[in-house]
Amino acid sequence: MSWSMKHETVCGLDIGTTKTCTVVAVAGPTGLEIVGMGEAPSLGMRKGVVVDLDETIKSIEAATEKAERMAGIHFGEVVVGITGDHIRSTNNRAVVAVSGEDREVTTGDVRRVIDASKIINLPSDRQIIHALPRYFTVDGQEGVSDPIGMAGGRLEVDTHIITGSSSFITNVLKCVQRAGLETAGVVFEPLASSAATLLQEEKQVGVVLLDIGGGTTDIAVYSLGSAIYTATIPVGGSVLTSDISLGLKTTLAEAEEVKKRHGAGKGEDSFAVRTLDGRSTREHTTAELRQIVVPRVVETLRMARQKIVDNVPRDLVLGEIVITGGGALLPNIEPLAEEVFGLPVRIGAANAIGGLTDAMAAPQYATAIGLVLFGANGERDDAMRIGRRRGGVLARAQRWLADLWT
Numbered sequence: 001m002s003w004s005m006k007h008e009t010v011c012g013l014d015i016g017t018t019k020t021c022t023v024v025a026v027a028g029p030t031g032l033e034i035v036g037m038g039e040a041p042s043l044g045m046r047k048g049v050v051v052d053l054d055e056t057i058k059s060i061e062a063a064t065e066k067a068e069r070m071a072g073i074h075f076g077e078v079v080v081g082i083t084g085d086h087i088r089s090t091n092n093r094a095v096v097a098v099s100g101e102d103r104e105v106t107t108g109d110v111r112r113v114i115d116a117s118k119i120i121n122l123p124s125d126r127q128i129i130h131a132l133p134r135y136f137t138v139d140g141q142e143g144v145s146d147p148i149g150m151a152g153g154r155l156e157v158d159t160h161i162i163t164g165s166s167s168f169i170t171n172v173l174k175c176v177q178r179a180g181l182e183t184a185g186v187v188f189e190p191l192a193s194s195a196a197t198l199l200q201e202e203k204q205v206g207v208v209l210l211d212i213g214g215g216t217t218d219i220a221v222y223s224l225g226s227a228i229y230t231a232t233i234p235v236g237g238s239v240l241t242s243d244i245s246l247g248l249k250t251t252l253a254e255a256e257e258v259k260k261r262h263g264a265g266k267g268e269d270s271f272a273v274r275t276l277d278g279r280s281t282r283e284h285t286t287a288e289l290r291q292i293v294v295p296r297v298v299e300t301l302r303m304a305r306q307k308i309v310d311n312v313p314r315d316l317v318l319g320e321i322v323i324t325g326g327g328a329l330l331p332n333i334e335p336l337a338e339e340v341f342g343l344p345v346r347i348g349a350a351n352a353i354g355g356l357t358d359a360m361a362a363p364q365y366a367t368a369i370g371l372v373l374f375g376a377n378g379e380r381d382d383a384m385r386i387g388r389r390r391g392g393v394l395a396r397a398q399r400w401l402a403d404l405w406t
């Protein structure tokens with residue numbers, strides 16, 4: 001079914017390593033309004049990849065049913081988040097001749113040049129998830145953000161291309177389908193988290209989004225308004241929990257509690273930790289906990305930093321680090337990230353949007369809310385997006401919705 005027939009209800013589905021989250025919104029006359037949200041534990045994913053179909057289906061069904069009940073509507077189509085170690089990104093450039101006799105760039109030309117940029121050397125088991133236009137060049141004039149209507153004979157585009165393993169993606173979509181839902185589109189998760197939390201100004205100046213989840217840490221780097229580098233590291237908050245469990249000789253459940261309560265917190269407090277058999281408790285100090293937590297967090301952040309250093313131009317300007325995902329809630333994570341990156345750090349919660357409660361604005365829901373924003377933008381086709389930028393549902397939405405796909 002075509003998107004346009006259903007665009008008034010938009011639903012995002014984030015199947016994480018620890019939780020599945022479904023968010024449903026309606027695009028009304030005053031903009032987008034969140035009307036339902038559901039969350040359920042996710043036991044069938046590891047590091048962003050499906051390892052148990054049945055568990056994953058169950059989790060999708062549970063989260064979606066909750067969202068439907070809260071919204072009081074039944075929906076069929078969802079925008080699905082994708083992540084995992086199989087994702088790769090690259091930048092590409094393509095050129096076409098402007099086709100019309102009047103030498104004016106049309107939507108068709110834009111579509112053709114973006115399609116041309118998708119011609120990359122791709123193994124047969126991989127597919128393109130996004131081809132995001134970074135900027136266009138018309139007759140040698142670089143840095144054009146919307147070339148439609150411009151006069152010129154030669155149209156070039158620089159795109160950020162994101163690819164993934166076809167079978168890993170298919171497995172996610174199989175679960176979605178078996179849970180009774182249709183996939184309206186797939187979005188690489190850090191792009192969704194960015195859409196929910198970053199401001200256009202931040203993307204313009206240069207910003208790194210880090211989504212620290214349970215099983216993965218996703219990276220998206222923006223410069224001059226658009227994504228320039230994206231990646232995933234298969235390490236997240238779950239490793240930290242098992243480190244604590246081993247270090248303090250306690251259960252994973254108790255370690256998770258300790259992590260959330262004290263994290264990398266400073267001070268010299270002591271606290272009781274239940275022993276493995278659960279029959280007694282042992283005293284530990286925050287200083288001890290820091291010795292376990294800090295090296296692992298710093299290691300993960302350094303891995304992210306190294307990936308960025310290795311893959312973006314040396315002269316790239318970055319103004320800030322924005323952290324989302326449940327890992328953003330780790331007590332005292334900001335100073336650690338500030339030290340590793342040498343940049344100011346802020347915790348990213350979803351930007352204001354109709355119907356968003358304080359609870360929903362927590363960093364671990366940024367991906368699901370971002371998926372809804374992608375859906376509200378109404379297109380899966382990058383070229384069409386550009387043509388429609390001036391009208392439709394988009395025109396009624398907030399300013400920062402307009403540049404989502406870039």
Ligand SMILES: Nc1ncnc2c1ncn2[C@@H]1O[C@H](COP(=O)(O)OP(=O)(O)OP(=O)(O)O)[C@@H](O)[C@H]1O
Nearest residue numbers: 016017018019213214215216237325326327329330
């Ligand atoms: N207050 C907190 N302090 C520290 N860690 C936290 C806190 N709250 C949640 N977390 C951690 O965040 C992680 C879950 O984050 P999130 O919900 O973003 O992951 P996910 O989306 O399920 O996984 P992924 O994105 O990796 O597939 C867990 O490891 C959890 O322990």
Ligand SMILES: [Mg+2]
Nearest residue numbers: 016213325367
């Ligand atoms: Mg996540």
